[in-house]
Amino acid sequence: MPTPFSTGIRTEEMVLNIGPQHPSTHGVFRLVVKIDGETIKEAVPVMGYLHRGTEKLAENLTYTQIIPYTDRIDYLSSMTNNYVLCHAVETLMGLSIPEKAEFLRVIVMEMNRIASHLVWWGTYLLDIGAIGPFLYAFRDRETIINLFNELSGARLTYNYMRIGGVKWDAPPGWIEKAKEFVQYLKSELPNYHVLVSGNEIFQSRITGIGTYSRQDALDHSLSGVMLRCTGENWDIRKNEPYSIYDRFEFDVPVATEGDCLSRYHLRLQEIEQSIRILEQALDQFPEEGEVMGKVPKVIRPPVGEVYVRIEAPRGELGVYIASQGKDKPWRFKLRRPSFVNLQILPKLLEGVNMSNMVAILGSIDIVVGEVDA
Amino acid sequence: MSSWLEQAPSLTNVLHYSLAAVALLLVVLGFVTYAIYFERKVIGWMQLRPGPNRVGPLGLLQTISDVTKLLLKEDTRPKHADKALFTLAPILAYSPAFAVLAVMPFTDTIQFADLGVGVLYYIALSSITVMGVITAGWASNNKYSLIGGMRSAAQMISYEVPLVMSVVGIILMTGSLNLKDIVYAQQDVWNIVPQFLGFIVFLIAAQAELNRSPFDLPEAESELVAGYHVEYSGFRFAMFMLAEYVYMFGMGTLIVVLFLGGWLPIHPSLDFIPPIIWFIIKFMFYVFLQFWLRATMPRFRADQLMGFAWKVLLPVALFNIMLTAFVITYQNGFM
Amino acid sequence: MSEEKRKPTPEEKAAAAAVARAKAKAAKEAREAQANAAESDTGEPNGEGRADAPQAEPPIEKRKPTPEEKAAAAAAAMAKAKAAKEAREAANGTTSDADPDAKAKAAAAAKAKAAAAAAAKAKAAREANAGETSDAGMDEDAKAKAAAAAKAKAAAAAKAKAAAAIKSNTGASSVEPTAEEAPPSKNQPYLDRYVQILTERFGKESIEDSYINRLSKEVPTLLIKNEHWHGIAQFLKEEPALQFDYLSNLHGVDYEDRMEVYYHFYSYEHHHSLAVKVKTTRENASVSSVTDIWAGADWNERETFDLLGIDFPGHPNLVRIMMPDEWIGHPLRKDYEPFDEGV
Amino acid sequence: MLGFAKGLGYTLKKLSEKKITTLYPDVPYQMPPRFRGIQHFSPEKCIVCNQCARVCPTECIQLTGRSHPDPDKKGKIIDTYDINFEICILCDLCTEVCPTEAIVMTNNFELAAYSRDELYKDLKWLDDNNTNVREEN
Numbered sequence A: 001m002p003t004p005f006s007t008g009i010r011t012e013e014m015v016l017n018i019g020p021q022h023p024s025t026h027g028v029f030r031l032v033v034k035i036d037g038e039t040i041k042e043a044v045p046v047m048g049y050l051h052r053g054t055e056k057l058a059e060n061l062t063y064t065q066i067i068p069y070t071d072r073i074d075y076l077s078s079m080t081n082n083y084v085l086c087h088a089v090e091t092l093m094g095l096s097i098p099e100k101a102e103f104l105r106v107i108v109m110e111m112n113r114i115a116s117h118l119v120w121w122g123t124y125l126l127d128i129g130a131i132g133p134f135l136y137a138f139r140d141r142e143t144i145i146n147l148f149n150e151l152s153g154a155r156l157t158y159n160y161m162r163i164g165g166v167k168w169d170a171p172p173g174w175i176e177k178a179k180e181f182v183q184y185l186k187s188e189l190p191n192y193h194v195l196v197s198g199n200e201i202f203q204s205r206i207t208g209i210g211t212y213s214r215q216d217a218l219d220h221s222l223s224g225v226m227l228r229c230t231g232e233n234w235d236i237r238k239n240e241p242y243s244i245y246d247r248f249e250f251d252v253p254v255a256t257e258g259d260c261l262s263r264y265h266l267r268l269q270e271i272e273q274s275i276r277i278l279e280q281a282l283d284q285f286p287e288e289g290e291v292m293g294k295v296p297k298v299i300r301p302p303v304g305e306v307y308v309r310i311e312a313p314r315g316e317l318g319v320y321i322a323s324q325g326k327d328k329p330w331r332f333k334l335r336r337p338s339f340v341n342l343q344i345l346p347k348l349l350e351g352v353n354m355s356n357m358v359a360i361l362g363s364i365d366i367v368v369g370e371v372d373a
Numbered sequence B: 001m002s003s004w005l006e007q008a009p010s011l012t013n014v015l016h017y018s019l020a021a022v023a024l025l026l027v028v029l030g031f032v033t034y035a036i037y038f039e040r041k042v043i044g045w046m047q048l049r050p051g052p053n054r055v056g057p058l059g060l061l062q063t064i065s066d067v068t069k070l071l072l073k074e075d076t077r078p079k080h081a082d083k084a085l086f087t088l089a090p091i092l093a094y095s096p097a098f099a100v101l102a103v104m105p106f107t108d109t110i111q112f113a114d115l116g117v118g119v120l121y122y123i124a125l126s127s128i129t130v131m132g133v134i135t136a137g138w139a140s141n142n143k144y145s146l147i148g149g150m151r152s153a154a155q156m157i158s159y160e161v162p163l164v165m166s167v168v169g170i171i172l173m174t175g176s177l178n179l180k181d182i183v184y185a186q187q188d189v190w191n192i193v194p195q196f197l198g199f200i201v202f203l204i205a206a207q208a209e210l211n212r213s214p215f216d217l218p219e220a221e222s223e224l225v226a227g228y229h230v231e232y233s234g235f236r237f238a239m240f241m242l243a244e245y246v247y248m249f250g251m252g253t254l255i256v257v258l259f260l261g262g263w264l265p266i267h268p269s270l271d272f273i274p275p276i277i278w279f280i281i282k283f284m285f286y287v288f289l290q291f292w293l294r295a296t297m298p299r300f301r302a303d304q305l306m307g308f309a310w311k312v313l314l315p316v317a318l319f320n321i322m323l324t325a326f327v328i329t330y331q332n333g334f335m
Numbered sequence C: 001m002s003e004e005k006r007k008p009t010p011e012e013k014a015a016a017a018a019v020a021r022a023k024a025k026a027a028k029e030a031r032e033a034q035a036n037a038a039e040s041d042t043g044e045p046n047g048e049g050r051a052d053a054p055q056a057e058p059p060i061e062k063r064k065p066t067p068e069e070k071a072a073a074a075a076a077a078m079a080k081a082k083a084a085k086e087a088r089e090a091a092n093g094t095t096s097d098a099d100p101d102a103k104a105k106a107a108a109a110a111k112a113k114a115a116a117a118a119a120a121k122a123k124a125a126r127e128a129n130a131g132e133t134s135d136a137g138m139d140e141d142a143k144a145k146a147a148a149a150a151k152a153k154a155a156a157a158a159k160a161k162a163a164a165a166i167k168s169n170t171g172a173s174s175v176e177p178t179a180e181e182a183p184p185s186k187n188q189p190y191l192d193r194y195v196q197i198l199t200e201r202f203g204k205e206s207i208e209d210s211y212i213n214r215l216s217k218e219v220p221t222l223l224i225k226n227e228h229w230h231g232i233a234q235f236l237k238e239e240p241a242l243q244f245d246y247l248s249n250l251h252g253v254d255y256e257d258r259m260e261v262y263y264h265f266y267s268y269e270h271h272h273s274l275a276v277k278v279k280t281t282r283e284n285a286s287v288s289s290v291t292d293i294w295a296g297a298d299w300n301e302r303e304t305f306d307l308l309g310i311d312f313p314g315h316p317n318l319v320r321i322m323m324p325d326e327w328i329g330h331p332l333r334k335d336y337e338p339f340d341e342g343v
Numbered sequence D: 001m002l003g004f005a006k007g008l009g010y011t012l013k014k015l016s017e018k019k020i021t022t023l024y025p026d027v028p029y030q031m032p033p034r035f036r037g038i039q040h041f042s043p044e045k046c047i048v049c050n051q052c053a054r055v056c057p058t059e060c061i062q063l064t065g066r067s068h069p070d071p072d073k074k075g076k077i078i079d080t081y082d083i084n085f086e087i088c089i090l091c092d093l094c095t096e097v098c099p100t101e102a103i104v105m106t107n108n109f110e111l112a113a114y115s116r117d118e119l120y121k122d123l124k125w126l127d128d129n130n131t132n133v134r135e136e137n
Helices: A054-058 A063-071 A078-093 A099-128 A132-152 A174-197 A200-206 A214-219 A260-283 A337-349 A354-364 A368-372 B011-046 B062-072 B083-103 B118-126 B128-139 B143-174 B179-184 B196-209 B234-259 B275-296 B302-331 C011-020 C025-039 C044-052 C054-063 C070-113 C118-131 C135-154 C159-169 C176-181 C188-202 C226-238 C297-308 D003-014 D051-055 D093-097 D123-128
Strands: A014-018 A030-036 A039-046 A304-312 A315-323 A331-335 C207-213 C219-224 C246-254 C259-267 C272-280 D039-041 D061-067 D076-084 D103-105
Touching: A014 B143, A030 A354, A039 A337, A039 A354, A054 A063, A054 A331, A063 A078, A063 D093, A078 A099, A078 A304, A078 A315, A099 A132, A099 A174, A099 A200, A099 A260, A099 A354, A132 A174, A174 A200, A174 A260, A174 D003, A200 A260, A200 A354, A200 D003, A214 A337, A260 A354, A304 C207, A304 C246, A304 C259, A315 A337, A315 C246, A315 C259, A331 C246, A337 A354, A337 A368, A337 C297, A354 B302, B011 B062, B011 B083, B011 B234, B011 B275, B011 D003, B062 B234, B083 B118, B083 B128, B083 B234, B118 B128, B118 B143, B118 B179, B118 B234, B128 B143, B128 B234, B143 B179, B143 B196, B143 B234, B143 B302, B179 B234, B196 B234, B196 B302, B234 B275, B275 D003, C188 C207, C188 C219, C188 C226, C188 C272, C219 C226, C226 C272, C246 C297, D039 D076, D039 D123, D051 D061, D051 D093, D076 D123, D093 D103
Parallel strands: C219 C272
Antiparallel strands: A014 A030, A030 A039, A304 A315, A315 A331, C207 C219, C246 C259, C259 C272, D039 D103, D061 D076
């Protein structure tokens, strides 16, 4: 006699469209998944909904005009984007940057890294189902944003850096406020662990999912935390120092598990390291000095091409500029870490449960503006 | 109140009874309105923001305006939805949640029906809610709601087992299924003390039964957008909301009755406080716990959720039954 | 804006800076100015500089506020952050090594200033900017400069050339042609090795060109023949001596007469990097896919196909990624016209 | 097993803490002095050098000038000056290049309107937008 389960109940695979409007895709990103029950058989990311053609636009803009556009690529870490463009042009032209400007750049970039990781932390937990942390993260990020607002006059799209320096010097008292904030965050950060990291539900939820090996990571050109969670000790700030990062002492947090939990911890540890850098940078901040180097009125880099890469919060952010000696780039290409890191997603999602999907997608830390450029 | 039930049915009698039911409904609606308000307030405070504060003084009218909005909204139905079931589902979800309140003894006088099998009645009726949920999920003809409905069914059925099991200990101790008897049996010590294990299991299973954090998977907005009621709007959606909160009301009442001594004071010397106040205080504490958990907890994962029910809660509940049985037999001198 | 703030550059730093390192053009120009002062009237270099290098305005402006007492002030202004940084570095503890080193360099620079070290200087300055490298790098720099100076000695001192130096320093002219004059880059040995390994295996004709891209942090750059590309790519990853296991970037460039695909590789095994360019025609733009070698090339190739219309034979799923599937044309092509203006 | 209990403790502690949100529409939000709000334009300062229109990355500035009405004076005066706030990204580049500070930023940032057409601001509107003008440009 056949058991009830062998009577051939027909099941079929279902194609589920996740996005482009979905709470946990962090923007207009779409994922077409084929599911069998709640198990994902295949996942196909579809993107381009936020494609604004920055690279095309940039070809018709002068280098200075591109800077506000870079703000909008990865809108959670505009400072880093500002920097990578300026750094590329400065490398191409062989410009030197005043010391004070370098300090300001490092300070704002590290603050932005913290702000970006805080947003990630909050939204990731929102994905996981905890609504509280989001607000706490935004409370602390708000302080950074206010500091940036005072410094650059904008809360999100800073347009702060210029080729050859930065636009504004720190206003009076700003450094002190920044120091205060750094001390505050240092004391607040353990609470993050109390609130979330220690929670058993949270731990069991993301331990051992979304796992991949170092070889996978390298093959898929992953960078940043996505690479470091597999045991590769690599941080461009440390290994190919740009700006004045070689003057500061900091560690590169590395994990070997390669799962979501390790990425979670790495990002929080990165905040700690950024705090370390900030402490040193703020202490050594030169009171005197200029913030803008001597640059030609019209930025006209020599004929040639340049590719620079820096460590953005999401990974390796690169800029390629092909110059024909004009004031506008011939070709402007951004190597966007979110875009590249996302490539491993279909592989990670294969065969996992639906409810792990958001945990895995969230742990990649994408910004759709950056994915789509 | 229950004496009415024994009278011969007359027009006045039926009218009275209906009026009482309407009164309870209003109380429940009032509770739901302000439970939602306080939920938003408490979570707001915990998240360092003031919560609703714009409609009415202190935002007290916020939920009322929300409900008004829901009622005035256009009643939409997806084109390919199953019309009959789509309409039926909210009712199916709501009515049992309200019906279970009939047996709830709020105090020794305020109770609608003093059933001998009160606990069974509650458990039996509350299981119907899952039908509403799964019907809604299926009838919407939406993949998200289908997944949400299936998850919900799996979850509610799974957790019902430990939920019932955890009550068995109390029934053994009391020797009755009548809720009033259970409360009276707690004169000396509340059941939470001897039945602590059962209380924990019940609390967790109740959380899952209610689809509330950290077990709010069926409506996990970050995965399933809104789960089984994703296609519902306007009044039908309000019904689901209502069902959820009324069910919470029912579960709160049950947990107070079963484990926290119902309307009994914490110590006989505090007798001067009216029983209904005692009841409300205990009840509030449970409701606050809901909000508190929601402000703190991340969500479980579907597979872990099921594993937790069958591999952890059920054995613990069974162990609790065995333990209680042994203790009782020992006390009665059979061993 | 910050002009006023610029002047009070710490005076005490000036002296220290001038001594500390002549690497920055600062020292060179300071000395030059001295020499000029001795020779003839002080205004000359300014006027000449302006005439020769219209692009070089800012440096000249900077020179203006340094009238008679040039040496120190000019050095301070020019050495800018760089010098200050070095001063700090020296103060930090490397003082003992740094001082003689610095003096030697200063001397070298002094000699060099009289010479046609224009290109070398430009390059050295750039190296300093780009590199900001470890001490080893600095030493190499120093050596490079010494070499440059030695070479320069042979040449006759000429003001015109000094002006040229300024010009190239400000980046107004292309530096690449003058690169041969420059001392070999620190990455030259790497490049030589890559070329050697590749030619041994694939023959000379597989590599069209190879050079150090001095503008791009001196990355060794290879121009690979299109038809050899896939084999070489495989080899680049698998050959134990190369092991470029990481594809950092991949994109195409439309140069109007040709298309180029640019790859940037990095080896986490050996910690060296390589840029590869593969040319293709515009009409039948096609470069074989490397997705089978580096999975990370997948979307990058799709993007390149989408925006530039370069075909990647061997790619498993070469469809548009950014633009809608029914889009007509490839937006990043230089001759792209939007098909429908209304959209 | 105490992990989540600690978390509960943290949220409970926050229950009575000072709220950090601001009552935005009731209490105006004070922006710092450097804030890049809607531009203020003073026509008398403008020399119609066109630099702002040229530097604008989104080409949202349109202006026309005419020769100075006083024949003794050289140069031009501004005739029309429009900024399209539908596409203006308030990037600050126009105020940065302006040699006479004819166009400067203000601290005002509220631009919401019911119609897109209202977002085209002309010379008069920009001239009247003269509150909270930024001092440092």
